[in-house]
Amino acid sequence: MSLLYKRIASGALRALQPGTTRVWAPWWAGSRDRVRDPRRPPSRDQSGGTYNVPPSAEFVARVSGIATMAKLPYRETTDGLDAAFVGVPIDTGTSNRPGARFGPRQIRAESALLRAYSSGTRAAPYESLVVADIGDINVNLYDLKDTCRRIREGYRRVVATGCVPLTMGGDHTIAYPILQAVAEKHGPVGLIHVDAHADTSDTVLGEKIGHGTPFRRCVEEGLLDCKRVAQIGLRGTGYSPDSFEWSRAQGFRVVHAEECWFKSLAPLMAEIRAQMGSGPVYLSFDIDALDPAFAPGTGTPEIAGLTSIQGVEIVRGCRGLNLVGCDLVEVSPPYDTTGNTALTAANLLFEMMCALPKTKHY
């Protein structure tokens, strides 16, 4: 019995070490094809690197360990990574309820529930992508413009190695400096922007930088291929009878929430894929696109929004596109009394990883 105890304890401790790349399985695990033994070398990808596979909750309690996104290992750099989860913990750009600075931490905590495969799509991200959590951008909570500079410089380093950033916000301001870095690498990108709001204001309270202005700045700087931009889920009260006129004038496709009510969005996503073509595409998903019944923990909620199901359909509908970056923004844990907003965000981020071009599907 003491031998049994020792073997369990040593295996569990190995699994707890930050940066572990092994699949932990108990010594009594049956099929070696199904569950790899930790004493054997981990599988190798084509470049000779190792895949990072989170410990399975079948063998390691999911509430244990340091909270990284999806229980992946933490890495300091993107070297050898195909994709990386990055946190950008700010709410300095928020116009209403604050709290999104706590978003990345809460998303990581709730992400402990994620497993390795998608049963809905048969995606196997950890068998085809080298992915890790690379921590947070070191933001300046007192200076939004300086924060934007820090984000831009951080993301330049992320995309330089060909790594696809999967971002946990943070308020929507962050999409602007991220897209600066992404467009520097890829040229003007297509954009699938899922949101209750267009986020295309010129100024708010006289300020050019905030969570209501990122896509206006992106257009001004030529970061977007405007014929390949779609905004989905827009709704609510506005400052004029047609709040989304400016978007249409740029050539964006605008899909009001009303056009999404009561239906599957799979047909819409077929049209969006045709619009996006084969060029690089960035996916920016503001959790407030979802109805506050599903995602109340956010800064500027609007009623009559998308369902969780429609949110998943949108992300799954991005499969086949040349996705070069994704973000999930505006989760505000102080307004998320059940944790389900952050849990929804964690799942949508997992779906984004599954939609990346290199992800294997069974």
Ligand SMILES: [Mn+2]
């Ligand atoms: Mn937004």
